[in-house]
Amino acid sequence: MSKLPGNAGVSVLGDKSVEFYRDPVSFCRQRIEKHRSGVFQSRLLNRPTAFICSVKGTRELLCEKSNVFLKDPTDLMTNMYGDTIVTTNGEEACLLRLSLMSLFTGSCLESSNDYITSVCERCLKDLSLSVWSACVFLSGQPECVYSAFKRLGTELVLGLFLNVRAEEQPELYQEISQLCTQHWHGLISAPVNVKVPLWSSGFSTALDARDKLMDIIKDKLEHDKQGFVGSLGSLPLPDSSSASQHLLLFISALIPKALASLLTSFTLALSGNEQMRRRAMEEPDYLRRVLLEVQRLWPPFIGGRRIADQDSTLAGFDVPKGYGAIYISHAVHRDPEVFQQPDSFLPERWSGRNAGQEHFLCAFGSGPRGCIGNKLTDVFLKEACMYLLKHYDWHLDPPSQDLDYKWLPVSRPANPPTVSFTRLDQTRSDRNDTS
DSSP states (O other), X not given: XXXXXXXXXXXXXXXXXXXXXXXXXXXXXXXHHHHTSSEEEEEETTEEEEEEOSHHHHHIIIIITTTTEEOOTTOHHHHHXXXXXXXXXXXXXXXXXXXXXXXXXXXXXXXXXXXXXXXXXXXXXXXXXXXXXXXXXXXXXXXXXXXXXXXXXXXXXXXXXXXXOTTTOHHHHHHHXXXXXXXXXXXXXXXXXXXXXXXXXXXXXXXXHHHHHHHHHHHHHHHOOSHHHHHHHTSOOSSTTHHHHHHHHHTSTHHHHHHHHXXXXXXXXXXXXXXXXXXXXXXXXXXXXXHHHHHHHSOSXXXXXXXXXXXXXXXXXXXXXXXXXXXXXXXXXXXXXXXXXXXXXXXXXXXXXXXXXXXXXXXXXXXXXXXXXXXXXXXXXXXXXXXXXXXXXXXXXXXXXOOOEEOSSSOEXXXXXXXXXXXXXXXXXXXXXXX
């Protein structure tokens, strides 16, 4: 075996966290080119860390050696969500997954379809009223496309997981939405719990929001016996707090932001391409390939981190016990050894060279610790995308715009793009009027 390329630096002074978080894509790309390797080492969060930017290394990390590379017990996610399926390790994580899996498959998944359809229709029916942009004027308030899709995701999540529907309980819905946003900001703030008169740190505000959300969640678990809440409350979970901690995870801003990221990327990828949109609308398998390619090129999250529980190897390189290991989904998805023309948007690759290789994608993890809600996310995305395809033409307006992405905390264009939507029935009517 070989030593990891690169240098882990010295404690504190050699830490590269600021450089990495400023631009993780450039950080990794420069080192991949320098070391001519999709695996290298640096110092992140003041810990020597193996960066995994290849499909082979990531498959080992997340699948073949998932019992060696564990979740970090000191991770900020544990502080914000407690002991959940995302933060635990070993047998506890396996048992939680077995208990929760039934909520995201089979009849439980099918029972969600009608609600998902109704929310997509309500949230997306008025896109053509204006130009959606960094400043789109709808009801007098400026907002961006990403924000519109995030609201769609929030309605879906709160309605499905907490039985709180925007049209039925608008005040409670708004309260929970605001608390989820405050809680999310704690995940991207320095973990410093400080309160002084007239000011609190972001992390402190997030902890307060978490406590208020937990009060709402516990009340729901006590009194709601229907839907997801009722099913979760009846599961054999480790202790009385487990159900509430998992509900906090499921209603968090993570899911709406991931959906908004992917829907924004989908909208941009098919902007102005009427032929591709029509084919995606008429051929369900082609839409599936389009969404796979969207996920490949623009994964909503940059990756995930583990800690080596013992001396091991990844992609032929030694990884000592105690090292961090972080997989970078953007780089993994563009591994030239697996994906030809890795930077090009080519949905047809998924029916050709890469057919059957969907499991190489790691936008939502992979292997035994992959996202438990993957199938539900697929249903969300397909329903929203089909609504857009059936009801709208859209194009960038103006045609030339800066679409460079920012990748943290969730991927999306750094400069909100301007997209003009036109209802298909209106387009057909205009064509008939001129014929």
